[in-house]
Amino acid sequence: MTTNDLAGIARAMVASGRGILAADESTSTIEKRFKGIGAGCTEELRRAYRDMLFSTRGLGEYVSGVILYDETLRQKSADGTPFAALLAQNGILPGIKVDAGAKDMASCPGEKITEGLDGLAKRCAEYVTLGAKFAKWRAVITIGSAGVDNARAVPSSACITANAHALARYAAICQAAGLVPIVEPEVLMDGDHSIDRCEEVGAWALRETFAALTSQRVVLEHMVLKPSMVISGKDCAKQAGIQEVAVRTLQTLKRTVPAAVPGIAFLSGGQGDELATAHLDAMNRIGGAPWALSFSYGRALQQPALKAWKGSAANVAVAQRALHHRARMNGLATLGQYRAELEKELGRAA
Ligand code: 13P
Numbered sequence: 001m002t003t004n005d006l007a008g009i010a011r012a013m014v015a016s017g018r019g020i021l022a023a024d025e026s027t028s029t030i031e032k033r034f035k036g037i038g039a040g041c042t043e044e045l046r047r048a049y050r051d052m053l054f055s056t057r058g059l060g061e062y063v064s065g066v067i068l069y070d071e072t073l074r075q076k077s078a079d080g081t082p083f084a085a086l087l088a089q090n091g092i093l094p095g096i097k098v099d100a101g102a103k104d105m106a107s108c109p110g111e112k113i114t115e116g117l118d119g120l121a122k123r124c125a126e127y128v129t130l131g132a133k134f135a136k137w138r139a140v141i142t143i144g145s146a147g148v149d150n151a152r153a154v155p156s157s158a159c160i161t162a163n164a165h166a167l168a169r170y171a172a173i174c175q176a177a178g179l180v181p182i183v184e185p186e187v188l189m190d191g192d193h194s195i196d197r198c199e200e201v202g203a204w205a206l207r208e209t210f211a212a213l214t215s216q217r218v219v220l221e222h223m224v225l226k227p228s229m230v231i232s233g234k235d236c237a238k239q240a241g242i243q244e245v246a247v248r249t250l251q252t253l254k255r256t257v258p259a260a261v262p263g264i265a266f267l268s269g270g271q272g273d274e275l276a277t278a279h280l281d282a283m284n285r286i287g288g289a290p291w292a293l294s295f296s297y298g299r300a301l302q303q304p305a306l307k308a309w310k311g312s313a314a315n316v317a318v319a320q321r322a323l324h325h326r327a328r329m330n331g332l333a334t335l336g337q338y339r340a341e342l343e344k345e346l347g348r349a350a
Contacts, residue, residue: 006222007262009133009180013093013224014263014292017331018064020182022267022298023053024097024136026069033302039311047075052309053302054086056320062331065093067136067182067296073127084131095134095182096127098170102140111159112140117169124177134180136226137170139163141185141205143193143233151193155201160208168212175222182265182296184226185209189269193233195240199248202230206256220260226296227253228269229279242275246282250289259290266293268300273326276300277333284336295330 013020025033030049031041039045050072053059066087073096077086084094100116114137124135141163144154163185171181185205187198206227213220230248232239240248253264268276276297283293295301304326309319332338 006175006178006180006219009093010222010224010262013065013134013180014265014294015064016292017335018062019295019297019330019334020065020067020095020265021053021059021063021301021327022067022136022296023050023072023302024067024069024095025298026097026101027071030069033306034311037306037310043071045311046071048313049306049309049311050075050083051077052316052319053305053323054083054090054092056323056327058324059327060091062327063092065095065134067095067097068132069097073130073132082131088131093133094131095136096130096132096179097138098123098127098135098174099137102138105159105162108156108159110144110154111142111156113159113162114139114166117166117173120170120173121177124174124179128178132179134182134224135170135174136182136184137167138184138186138226139167141187141201143187143191143197143201146192146194146197146233146236155205160205161212164205164208164212167209168216168218171213171218171223172216175219180222180224181218182224182226183209183213184267186226186267186269187228189228189231189234189271191233192235192237194236194238195230195232195244195248198233199230199252202228203252203256206252210256210258220258221262223261224296225257225261225264225291226267227264228267229271231269231271231279234270242278242282245279246286249279250283250286253291254289257291261291263292263294265296268295268297271300273297273300273303274329277326277329277338280330281333281336281338284334285339287336292334294334297330301326301330
């Protein structure tokens with residue numbers, strides 16, 4: 001595969017049985033995660049944590065690609081191997097987060113616009129020389145509270161269209177530079193909205209995103225979509241079950257995502273790790289989708305490993321086992337075989 005085989009890279013990212021590990025937390029986000037385990041946040045500790053994740057033996061069986069943060073792409077494993085090379089040695093494609101974060105959006109209170117287009121072509125060219133094969137840009141869509149009078153004002157059409165436009169410009173720039181863009185319009189699960197409202201907003205964001213991608217001449221075969229699932233708001237009194245989330249998510253994607261897109265790799269968005277796996281598994285058991293359905297999880301893959309690691313080299317082996325387990329479970333979920341494996345394990349334990 002050459003650097004410029006974008007169709008091949010996109011297909012490899014969502015190959016059957018595998019998915020993506022999102023390990024591209026910015027320094028401020030990883031600091032928050034480290035605080036949660038009582039660890040500090042030095043550059044060396046960030047390097048050691050990523051080293052633990054990436055040197056997990058056998059990870060490449062279930063993980064096709066890892067999204068890195070700028071600092072991490074420039075760091076090395078303990079033996080001096082650059083992380084991008086270490087991943088490549090294990091059959092894992094290195095990727096890079098290229099957005100500059102979601103910032104408060106002018107004239108749209110409570111909403112965000114993702115920045116980072118200025119100078120992007122130049123940054124992409126450098127990332128290619130550092131070994132990156134794909135990129136990520138995350139747009140954030142907020143759903144207004146159902147308890148507030150003007151809840152339907154959020155999201156605004158200003159926010160949806162501006163974020164769709166930025167995603168499409170980013171995707172076009174990446175493809176021109178030789179990187180496969182992961183296009184991520186995330187509808188946040190924060191709030192008390194119903195699953196109906198999530199479906200309505202999710203479909204709207206996806207329709208606008210694909211209209212913008214088409215208008216910016218993005219090649220759909222050379223990208224991966226990273227959407228949120230259609231799910232009840234975190235604080236909604238009525239929580240939809242696993243099957244309903246799977247059915248509604250598939251229905252929304254079928255209505256909005258062209259079949260030319262090779263794959264869809266979901267974000268976990270704050271769902272519990274086992275629930276995120278169960279949702280993906282349920283979608284793949286329904287089957288019949290025109291695209292591969294995979295994962296690009298951050299927290300849902302890392303949380304158990306992070307908790308086991310606790311910032312200490314003494315815990316590396318147990319943390320790696322935790323990451324390997326979640327990666328294997330999600331790999332099974334891409335094949336619709338996770339529930340069956342769980343039942344087998346329960347049978348063995350009984
Ligand atoms: P989560 O799976 O934790 O939502 O992270 C995925 C991601 O990369 C968000 O941009």
